[in-house]
Amino acid sequence: MERRRTAVTLEDVARAAGVSRATASRALLEDGPGSTPARARVRAVAEGMGFRPDPTARALAGGAGTRVVIAVLGESRAAIENCEYVGRALSAAASAADRHGVGVSLRWAPVHDRGLLPGLAAERGVHGVVLVNTTWPVLESMPADLRGRVVSIGIGGGDMPSVDVDSLAGSTAVLRHMCASGRRRVAMIQPPAWLPCARRLTLAYRHVMAGEGRPERLVAGGFDLDSGRRGAAEVMARWPDTDAIFAACDEVAFGAMATLRSLGVRVPGDVAVAGFDDVPAAALGPLSLTTASHPVERIYAAAVEALLGSPGAMAPRTLLPSELVLRESA
Amino acid sequence: MERRRTAVTLEDVARAAGVSRATASRALLEDGPGSTPARARVRAVAEGMGFRPDPTARALAGGAGTRVVIAVLGESRAAIENCEYVGRALSAAASAADRHGVGVSLRWAPVHDRGLLPGLAAERGVHGVVLVNTTWPVLESMPADLRGRVVSIGIGGGDMPSVDVDSLAGSTAVLRHMCASGRRRVAMIQPPAWLPCARRLTLAYRHVMAGEGRPERLVAGGFDLDSGRRGAAEVMARWPDTDAIFAACDEVAFGAMATLRSLGVRVPGDVAVAGFDDVPAAALGPLSLTTASHPVERIYAAAVEALLGSPGAMAPRTLLPSELVLRESA
DNA sequence: ATGAAAGCGCTAACAC
DNA sequence: GTGTTAGCGCTTTCAT
Numbered sequence: 001m002e003r004r005r006t007a008v009t010l011e012d013v014a015r016a017a018g019v020s021r022a023t024a025s026r027a028l029l030e031d032g033p034g035s036t037p038a039r040a041r042v043r044a045v046a047e048g049m050g051f052r053p054d055p056t057a058r059a060l061a062g063g064a065g066t067r068v069v070i071a072v073l074g075e076s077r078a079a080i081e082n083c084e085y086v087g088r089a090l091s092a093a094a095s096a097a098d099r100h101g102v103g104v105s106l107r108w109a110p111v112h113d114r115g116l117l118p119g120l121a122a123e124r125g126v127h128g129v130v131l132v133n134t135t136w137p138v139l140e141s142m143p144a145d146l147r148g149r150v151v152s153i154g155i156g157g158g159d160m161p162s163v164d165v166d167s168l169a170g171s172t173a174v175l176r177h178m179c180a181s182g183r184r185r186v187a188m189i190q191p192p193a194w195l196p197c198a199r200r201l202t203l204a205y206r207h208v209m210a211g212e213g214r215p216e217r218l219v220a221g222g223f224d225l226d227s228g229r230r231g232a233a234e235v236m237a238r239w240p241d242t243d244a245i246f247a248a249c250d251e252v253a254f255g256a257m258a259t260l261r262s263l264g265v266r267v268p269g270d271v272a273v274a275g276f277d278d279v280p281a282a283a284l285g286p287l288s289l290t291t292a293s294h295p296v297e298r299i300y301a302a303a304v305e306a307l308l309g310s311p312g313a314m315a316p317r318t319l320l321p322s323e324l325v326l327r328e329s330a
Numbered sequence: 331m332e333r334r335r336t337a338v339t340l341e342d343v344a345r346a347a348g349v350s351r352a353t354a355s356r357a358l359l360e361d362g363p364g365s366t367p368a369r370a371r372v373r374a375v376a377e378g379m380g381f382r383p384d385p386t387a388r389a390l391a392g393g394a395g396t397r398v399v400i401a402v403l404g405e406s407r408a409a410i411e412n413c414e415y416v417g418r419a420l421s422a423a424a425s426a427a428d429r430h431g432v433g434v435s436l437r438w439a440p441v442h443d444r445g446l447l448p449g450l451a452a453e454r455g456v457h458g459v460v461l462v463n464t465t466w467p468v469l470e471s472m473p474a475d476l477r478g479r480v481v482s483i484g485i486g487g488g489d490m491p492s493v494d495v496d497s498l499a500g501s502t503a504v505l506r507h508m509c510a511s512g513r514r515r516v517a518m519i520q521p522p523a524w525l526p527c528a529r530r531l532t533l534a535y536r537h538v539m540a541g542e543g544r545p546e547r548l549v550a551g552g553f554d555l556d557s558g559r560r561g562a563a564e565v566m567a568r569w570p571d572t573d574a575i576f577a578a579c580d581e582v583a584f585g586a587m588a589t590l591r592s593l594g595v596r597v598p599g600d601v602a603v604a605g606f607d608d609v610p611a612a613a614l615g616p617l618s619l620t621t622a623s624h625p626v627e628r629i630y631a632a633a634v635e636a637l638l639g640s641p642g643a644m645a646p647r648t649l650l651p652s653e654l655v656l657r658e659s660a
Numbered sequence: 661a662t663g664a665a666a667g668c669g670c671t672a673a674c675a676c
Numbered sequence: 677g678t679g680t681t682a683g684c685g686c687t688t689t690c691a692t
Contacts, residue, residue: 009670020679020680021679022671022672022679022681023677025670026678038677038678054455054668055396056386056390056395056396056669057668057669057671057684058669058670059396060384060387060390060668060670060671060685061669061670061671061683061684062672062684065386066386066397066433066455067396067397067431067432067433069433070424081627082418082610083421083610084610084611086421087414087416087421088412088417090417090424091411091413091416091417091436094434094436095410095435095436097433097435098436101397101453101454101455102397102435103399103427103435104424104433105424105425105427105433105434106424106428107428122337123337123431124337124382124386124431124685125386125396225613251614257615257616258616261616279610280413281614283555284555284581284611284615285584285587285615285616285617286588286597286616287616297411339686340687349662349663350664351685351686352663352687352688353662353663356662356687356688359687366661366662383685383686384684384685386684386686387668387685388685388686390670390684390686391687392668392688393668454669663691663692664691664692665688665689665690666687666689667687667688667689668685670683670684671682671683671684672681672683672684673681673683674679674682675678675680675681676677676678676679
């Protein structure tokens with residue numbers, strides 16, 4: 001392996017500032033109490049020389065690894081393959097990580113896999129982990145030596161920082177819009193039952209329906225096209241006069257629309273359909289999808305920042321907006 | 331920073347095999363000539379103990395960094411934001427990299443940016459780079475110390491390994507299908523002119539049209555929705571009797587369909603539309619898109635493997651299939 | 661072909 | 677608070 005072009009090293013900075021490497025290191029890490037003249041000098045010199053700490057060396061010395069793994073829980077590997085949401089999330093995370101000179105890797109884990117976090121903790125090279133679709137059993141299995149190096153997207157709790165969207169508000173807005181536009185018999189294809197942070201969608205549905213004095217029309221679902229197809233079929237079989245369907249994610253909404261079309265039901269004429277997440281495809285097709293939009297870029301940038309940013313800057317919980325996007329389908 | 335749970339180290343393997351660390355290292359790297367009994371023993375022991383070399387340490391010692399950066403050339407940052415293709419590519423790369431204990435990061439660079447590769451070479455922590463949408467000027471600016479650590483998706487050449495899809499065959503298949511199904515006045519919205527590997531699509535178009543004895547109807551385009559919208563508008567304005575449009579990528583096809591619809595033109599009744607790439611959305615919407623499908627997962631797995639796999643295993647060029655997928659739009 | 665030893669660039673005990 | 681001294685786990689000269 002060839003030697004690389006040499007860049008500015010901590011040694012250089014230390015020498016130029018007239019201090020030892022250790023002092024320079026501490027100055028840059030903002031370790032210990034206040035700043036002495038020496039530390040200020042170090043920081044100035046580092047800035048001036050364009051010093052960029054080597055993440056590799058830092059990781060080796062610190063024993064914490066360089067990469068951030070995005071661990072997605074799901075019922076099968078399909079959770080990370082061909083999934084639009086994951087693609088967006090990963091692009092955002094990989095962009096944010098690049099600014100820190102760090103890479104991300106992607107891994108699927110079975111729902112409730114209690115071995116996930118302990119395994120990741122034992123793995124060398126892992127700096128931190130972003131947990132997607134977190135469940136309580138997984139959260140509870142967190143080993144002590146991973147503390148402070150995990151952020152959860154969705155539920156959080158204890159000392160586990162989390163970032164999530166205000167899905168209660170988002171789904172409420174979608175449902176209220178449907179009711180406001182004259183829909184009276186609204187059904188919902190629910191998110192997978194194992195996903196705790198998604199339960200808020202069902203809560204929103206129940207709340208809005210109760211407020212309108214309407215009965216509940218709930219069917220089970222997952223996160224894939226097929227549960228949308230089956231869900232819509234079940235809805236129309238059980239309640240043929242349904243005039244709106246709220247799907248817990250866009251992909252499910254697409255599946256539902258496919259079934260409706262094959263049933264000869266017009267969207268949005270006969271039945272309005274809305275999704276949740278606002279994946280790129282929602283805006284694209286010949287019949288664009290009404291949905292709730294989420295700042296996926298901000299979510300994952302925040303998660304990565306929490307892991308890689310200055311230590312201690314990790315907010316316990318970040319809540320981002322979930323906003324209604326009106327398009328053609330509802 | 332807390333010390334991590336200790337895993338099997340090279341030291342352990344060496345001791346167990348009764349050799350020095352240096353010998354163990356060489357055995358595992360398949361360094362030097364043939365295998366001696368000692369080396370075979372080392373490999374067996376390593377296997378048995380479940381030894382996984384620490385990428386961080388390896389990188390520090392080798393001076394080559396741990397992460398793989400996926401550099402996407404484009405006219406603006408939009409090239410990596412909200413782009414379905416990039417999302418898929420990144421998921422695939424990040425999955426493949428995870429198997430090597432390595433992370434990937436994502437970066438946009440301006441088209442033809444001659445500073446990209448030299449900059450990446452100087453950056454510590456960069457193990458290798460996957461170049462997406464490569465152009466000749468960028469390829470030519472490759473610094474010597476990056477040799478063997480870059481793989482290009484699309485064009486390659488010289489000693490730069492590349493992986494690409496047989497886009498000539500794929501686009502030819504799409505066009506032949508249109509002709510075979512009775513379309514006679516086929517127009518094409520071209521890929522961006524700056525992207526060399528995409529020129530094959532126009533070549534295919536010219537070739538097929540010439541074979542059919544049909545005139546060319548070419549308009550310029552990019553990779554976004556809007557060039558699809560404008561492209562279709564231009565096509566219908568210049569040649570109102572057009573009965574098919576081939577778009578150089580799915581997103582452009584969606585844009586084209588939007589325009590056609592607003593013009594009161596039926597798809598596929600009046601005008602057939604086909605795309606290229608087969609992004610998730612192509613299968614999703616209420617009017618699914620005929621397109622050419624590409625094994626994005628295999629492409630990026632191959633690229634990452636070329637960078638991270640055993641050295642010397644880097645094939646000069648890997649060509650993967652581009653296959654017609656018949657759906658509703660054409 | 662093998663072992664001893666010297667780093668890679670940084671952080672973290674430990675004295676001062 | 678600062679410098680000194682050890683490493684982190686591996687690769688790589690350099691002798692042998």
